[in-house]
Amino acid sequence: MSGKEIAILGAGMHPWGKWGRSFIEYGLAAARSALADAGLSWQDVQYVAGADTIRNGYPGFIAGATFAQALGWSGAQVSSCYAACASGAQAIANARAQILSGLCDVALVVGADAAPKGFFAPVGGDRPDDPDWLRFRLLGATNPMYFALAARRRMALYGSTSEDFAQVKVKNSRHGLNNPNARYRKEVAVEQVLESAVVADPLRLLDICATSDGGAALVLTSMEFARSRGLESVRISGLSTVTPTFPKTVLDLPDFATDSAMTVQVPERPFRAALAHKAYEEAGVGPEDVSAAEVYDLSTALELDWMEDIGLCEPGSAESLLRAGETSIGGRIPVNPSGGLASFGEAIPAQAIAQLCELTWQLRGQAEGRQVEGARVGIAVNQGLFGHGSATVVTR
Known part of the structure; x- marks a missing residue:
C-alpha cells in the first residue's frame, strides 16, 4: 500500500441539468449525500475544500467557506481554489495534502456550478492583458x-x-x-x-x-481513519x-x-x-x-x-x-x-x-x-x- 493513499468514504452528487437555482443548493445536496454515504455527520469533518465557480458572484470565489456556511459553521478549516476545468481535482489535491500531512483525518471536497446558457465567456469585463x-x-x-x-x-x-x-x-x-x-x-x-x-x-x-448546472462531493479520510471504522474503501x-x-x-x-x-x-x-x-x-x-x-x-x-x-x-x-x-x-x-x-x-x-x-x-x-x-x-x-x-x- 502506498504511503500516499487516502480513502474515499463517501460520494454524492446533485443531478446535472438546467435547474435555475443557486450553485450553493447543488453543492449542499451533493455534500449531504456524500456524508450520508460515508456514514458520517457534518461535525466529523475537519477540513472543507471548495472548488470555485467564477460565474456566480463572490460566494463562488470562496466556495469552501460558502459551503461550510451552508452546512453550518462548525469550526472546520476551509480552502477555496480555481483551476478552470481541473478545479475539482485541485480541491481534491488540497484535501489530500492536509490528510497526508496529518493535519486532518476527515475532509469534505465540494464543487458545484450554475452555468449560463451558451459558450463560456471571460469574466471581469474588458481585460486586454488576459x-x-x-x-x-x-x-x-x-x-x-x-x-x-x-x-x-x-x-x-x-x-x-x-x-x-x-x-x-x-x-x-x-x-x-x-x-x-x-x-x-x-x-x-x-x-x-x-x-x-x-x-x-x-x-x-x-x-x-453543453453547459450545465450540477454538484458533486467526496468525503476523503486517512487510511487509518477508514480502518478504525472497519471500512473497506476505494483509495x-x-x-x-x-x-x-x-x-x-x-x-x-x-x-x-x-x-x-x-x-x-x-x-x-x-x-x-x-x-x-x-x-x-x-x-x-x-x-x-x-x-x-x-x-x-x-x-x-x-x-x-x-x-x-x-x-x-x-x-x-x-x-x-x-x-x-x-x-x-x-x-x-x-x-x-x-x-x-x-x-x-x-x-x-x-x-x-x-x-x-x-x-x-x-x-x-x-x-x-x-x-x-x-x-x-x-x-x-x-x-x-x-x-x-x-x-x-x-x-x-
Whole structure:
C-alpha cells in the first residue's frame, strides 16, 4: 500500500441539468449525500475544500467557506481554489495534502456550478492583458473552435472521420441512459449527430458538450481513519496536477517562430500523457491495469485523443477500439461509463469530483445499469485552460 493513499468514504452528487437555482443548493445536496454515504455527520469533518465557480458572484470565489456556511459553521478549516476545468481535482489535491500531512483525518471536497446558457465567456469585463479575453475579442475563438482544431489535427494525422467522432457520442449517450445524475438520458444515432448543426467545422452540435448546472462531493479520510471504522474503501492511489513543460498551447502544437526551432527542446511526453504518467507512477499501476476510464470529452474527438494520451491504446488506434466495442461497457476498457460530458455537460468546478464519484461507485460495484464488471482500477483525467489538468488513479 502506498504511503500516499487516502480513502474515499463517501460520494454524492446533485443531478446535472438546467435547474435555475443557486450553485450553493447543488453543492449542499451533493455534500449531504456524500456524508450520508460515508456514514458520517457534518461535525466529523475537519477540513472543507471548495472548488470555485467564477460565474456566480463572490460566494463562488470562496466556495469552501460558502459551503461550510451552508452546512453550518462548525469550526472546520476551509480552502477555496480555481483551476478552470481541473478545479475539482485541485480541491481534491488540497484535501489530500492536509490528510497526508496529518493535519486532518476527515475532509469534505465540494464543487458545484450554475452555468449560463451558451459558450463560456471571460469574466471581469474588458481585460486586454488576459489571453482568454483576447481570443474572444480579437479572434472570436470560443472554446469549440479549439476543439475543432484538435479534431482537424486528428483527421490529418490518422484519417479520422466525422462518423468516427459521432460514434463517440453514440457510445456515451448509451452509457448515460442508466445514470440517474446525467442530464441527457436518450440514445443518439450516428445520423442524428452528423445531421446536427455545424458549430466549428468539423464538429457539430451533438459533438460538443453543453453547459450545465450540477454538484458533486467526496468525503476523503486517512487510511487509518477508514480502518478504525472497519471500512473497506476505494483509495486514491495516485494524483497528478502537473503543468506543461513545452509546448505552451492546449493543443500541444510546436512553436512556430522561425528562430526557435533549434533552441526549444520537445518534451518526452505531451501534457496529457505527462499527467497520466505521473499518476500511474505514484499509484504503482499502468494503463494495462485500468478497468474503467473517465476522460474529458469536451468534444467527441478529444475523447479519442485522451484514450491514446493516457496509454489505453497506441496513437491512431482509438477509432478501431471504439468501433470494435472495446470502449463500451462490456468491452476491454470502458471509457466514460458515466456517459461523460456528452451526457452531463459542463459544470466546471464539479466535473473532476463527479468523475471520481463515478469511479468510486464502479469500484464498489454500485453503478447499477452501467456497471463495469470486476472493476479494480480506474483513472479520471481532465484538462483546463492555462496549464491546468489532472489525472487521478483510484484502486480497490
